Structures are given as structure tokens and as C-alpha cells.
Amino acid sequence: MRKFRIGLIGLGGMAGEHIRWMKAEDRFEIVAVSDVSEEALAKVGEQLGIAPDKRYSDFARLIEDPDVEAVISVTPNNVHADIVHACLHSRKPFMAEKPFTREFEEAIPLLELYERQPVPAMIAFTYRYTPAFRYARELVREGKIGTVRSFSIQYLQGWGALPNNVPYLWRFNKEITGTGTLGDLGSHMIDMARFLFGEFEELSAQLHTIIPERHDPASGKMVKIEVDDFASFQARMTGDVMGVFQTTRNAIGSGNQHEVSIYGDSGTIHASTLNPDQLIWIREEAPGQLAKTVIDVPKHCKVTQYTDFTALLEGNVPDGIPGFMDGYRNQEILDAIVRASETKASVRL
Numbered sequence: 001m002r003k004f005r006i007g008l009i010g011l012g013g014m015a016g017e018h019i020r021w022m023k024a025e026d027r028f029e030i031v032a033v034s035d036v037s038e039e040a041l042a043k044v045g046e047q048l049g050i051a052p053d054k055r056y057s058d059f060a061r062l063i064e065d066p067d068v069e070a071v072i073s074v075t076p077n078n079v080h081a082d083i084v085h086a087c088l089h090s091r092k093p094f095m096a097e098k099p100f101t102r103e104f105e106e107a108i109p110l111l112e113l114y115e116r117q118p119v120p121a122m123i124a125f126t127y128r129y130t131p132a133f134r135y136a137r138e139l140v141r142e143g144k145i146g147t148v149r150s151f152s153i154q155y156l157q158g159w160g161a162l163p164n165n166v167p168y169l170w171r172f173n174k175e176i177t178g179t180g181t182l183g184d185l186g187s188h189m190i191d192m193a194r195f196l197f198g199e200f201e202e203l204s205a206q207l208h209t210i211i212p213e214r215h216d217p218a219s220g221k222m223v224k225i226e227v228d229d230f231a232s233f234q235a236r237m238t239g240d241v242m243g244v245f246q247t248t249r250n251a252i253g254s255g256n257q258h259e260v261s262i263y264g265d266s267g268t269i270h271a272s273t274l275n276p277d278q279l280i281w282i283r284e285e286a287p288g289q290l291a292k293t294v295i296d297v298p299k300h301c302k303v304t305q306y307t308d309f310t311a312l313l314e315g316n317v318p319d320g321i322p323g324f325m326d327g328y329r330n331q332e333i334l335d336a337i338v339r340a341s342e343t344k345a346s347v348r349l
Contacts, residue, residue, distance in 0.1 A: 003029045004313050007068035009059045009083060010075035011035040011044045014097070018074055019048070025306040034062040059083055063090050070120075070313055073097060077183065078176045081106035084121075088113045093120040095309055099187040100327030102178035104335035111328050120312045122305075123327035125191040127258055128320060129305045131297040132271035132279045136262060137196050137320070138301065145264030145283065150242040153192055155185040156257040160211070160229055160249030168216040168223045180227030182207060183334060185247040185258075190333050191322060192260060193245070198238030200333050202348045205233035205340040210250050233337050277302075 006028050008015060012035075022028040032054040035041050041055040056062040059079070063071055063086045071094040073083045081101040087094040088110065100123060101107045114121070127133060140148055160166050160181075170176045177183060193200070207228040216223045230248040237243055251257070259272035267283035277297050285291040308318045317323070333349065340347040 001027060003027055004310070005029055005031045005067055005069040007032040007034065007062045007065060007071050009034045009062060009071060009073045010097075011037070011040040012074065015044070015074045018072055021304065021306050022072075025304065025310060027310045028306070031067050032056065032062050032065050034059045060086050063087055063092055068092065070094060071096075074124075076170055076176050077102045077178055081110060084110050085113065087121075088117060088119060091117060091119050093313055095122040095124055096327070097124045098191070098327065098330065099178070099183040099334060100331040102176075102183075104331050107328050107331045114324055118324070121324040121327075122309050122312055123322045123324070123330070124305065125188060125195075125322040125326065125330075126305055127188050127192055127273070128195050128322055129303060129308075130258075130271075130273055130276045131301045132273075132276050133192060133195070133260065134301040134303065134320070135295075135297045136260065136269050136271040136279055139269060139281070140196060140262060140264075144281070145262065145267035145269055148197065148239075148241050148262055148264045150244075151193070151197065151260060151262045152244045153189045153260045154245070154257070155189050155247040155259075156251035156254035157185065157249045158252045158254045161252045162211060162250070163252070166214065168214040168225075172214060172223075172225050172227060174226040177227055179207075179334065179338065180209075180225075180231075181229050181247050181249050182227075182231040182337060185249070186231050186233075186245070186337070187330055187334060188258060189245050189247060190330050191326065192258075193235070193237065193243055194326065194329065195320065195322075196260065196262070197241050197243070199329070200336070200349050201236050201238065202346055203233050203235040203333070203336060203340055204346045205231070205337040207231050207338065207341040210248070231337070233340065 008030050030048050033050050034056040045055040071087050071092050073096040208230045209225050210229050213222045213224050232246040235243045262269040270280040278294050281293045281295055308321045311318050336347045
């Protein structure tokens, strides 16, 4: 089987995960890398055996490189829009990290360009590939818990909590991120709701900053935090399915706790990243008698992100793949949440 020649943009922490995933799939060859850090370019370039002339400080040159067939972008939010634009302009297939853009205004011209000259595109909503979530989607579609009436989704991490004394990072810089926890973790919750239940129709929200300032190692001063580190919202989805969402980086004891509870007329499903290969199914076996079963996820639900990206590059569009429009819609909803929080009013989509 042929291998696709990949240009990798962004060589920070998450890039290592993407490199590992590509190696596991064994359908990709990284032929060029790009980063603003010369040190990172040299280090990762040597690790991957990338020739010095294929180590770009300017991502645009990597995208234009004729040896690069497809682009993987793993960068901070402030360059997402420019990278997607360059890929569309050069007609290069790509997988880009979430959130789609820093703010919704940046997404609008990208949609206009995509509609004129679409290319195979994937947004890295990784949790669509958590087996338990995929199986929950299948059970919901098969009507195993009857008509779905409501659900709750939360995504909790603890690394930003006060005892950890985390310094000022780019994730706290509004000019780079646009939003805080909302865009970082909340975008995954939004995508999971759309993946499971359909479109958002109306929402209300509250954004809050629990830790108002953090120490900046560069300046030695305390810096005011202008982005949220707690977000909660509720939504009405297609078919009057009601959802409640919360996310924070200040949940002590939570490592990477992304989970959903789905409530239907005849049962409940719980799925979580804490137990990705199983889910809990609660249903009535006899009048007044509830059965709670832990179910192993079947093999066909264990699909990887890069398996789907391979299929996309081969000209197929797998069911449930997070594409360009999923990124665009996600950004539209993020914008609605910000507006709902600022106006203290419900926003219709």
C-alpha cells in the first residue's frame, strides 16, 4: 500500500501524539516539518530524518512544497485560519486542530473559499474516535434507549487548578486563543453533541474566570486573565433534545475526563474517556426492575482518526468523519455561546 507524503506544521506537545498515531497507521511518511522555533525544527527534524531544506520556519512554504501531498496542522489557535486558507488556496488536503479558528469572523471567508474550491479536509475532533462514544451513537441511532429526551456532557481537567500554580501560558492569552477553556475543551463537547444528536437550535451560557491572574515567567509580573477557565451552557438540539454542558481546567482530581450521559424514554447510556472500551446501559427489564449492564464496545467501533484520514485521502468520506463544515459549525456555536454569556440571553441558531 502506498504511503501519503505529509507536511507537519507545529511541533509542540500534541505533534508528538500525531506522529505516534501516523506511525501506528503505517500509511504516512512525514517529508517536511514547520515551526517558528528553530530548536524544535532541528530536534524533530533530526528525529524524523527530515532533510534540512524541508524544515520550514514559514508554514506557507511547506504547504506550497510539491513533495507534500497533505498537511497536518497542530498549532496554537491564532494561526488556524491562515493555515486552512493556505491549504484551500493551494488545494492541499489537510487535517487541522480544533477549534476551527480563533473567532467566528475568521471562519466566514474560509467557508466562502471552500465553497469555491473544496479540498478533502478533516478537523481533529479526536473524541469521535473514542470507542465508547462511537458505540453510544450506534445504540442511540438503533433506538436502544427509545426517544432521547436529554443528555449531559462534561469535560473536566485539573491541570489549571490553583494548587498547581500554573504560570501564564499561551492558552491564557486571548490574542492567541480567542476563548479559554471554551474553545479548548468546550469545542470537543459541542462536537460530541452534534456527533450524537444533531444540530444546536438554541442555547444559553455562562463563562467565568476562576483564577483571575497568573504569574508570567517572562516578565516576572502577574498578568490578568481575559479568557474563561470555566464554561457552562445548556442547549436545545434537533428534535427538542435538551443538553447541559460544563467544562473547566480547575477540577482537581480530573486528568482528562470527557463523558456523556444520555437519557431516553426506555433507558440511559453513560460513556466516558475514563473507560473508553466499555459503556454503561441502564434499562427496565421488567416493570419496576432496572438492569445496569457494563457493555464491551464491539470491534467495529474501534476506528482511528488516521484510518478515516487515510480513507479521505483515498477519495472516500467515512460516516461520522469530522469534516470542514463540522469545524465551521463548531465555531459558529462557540460564537453563540460567547454572545449568550455576554448578553445574559438565549441565542437561537
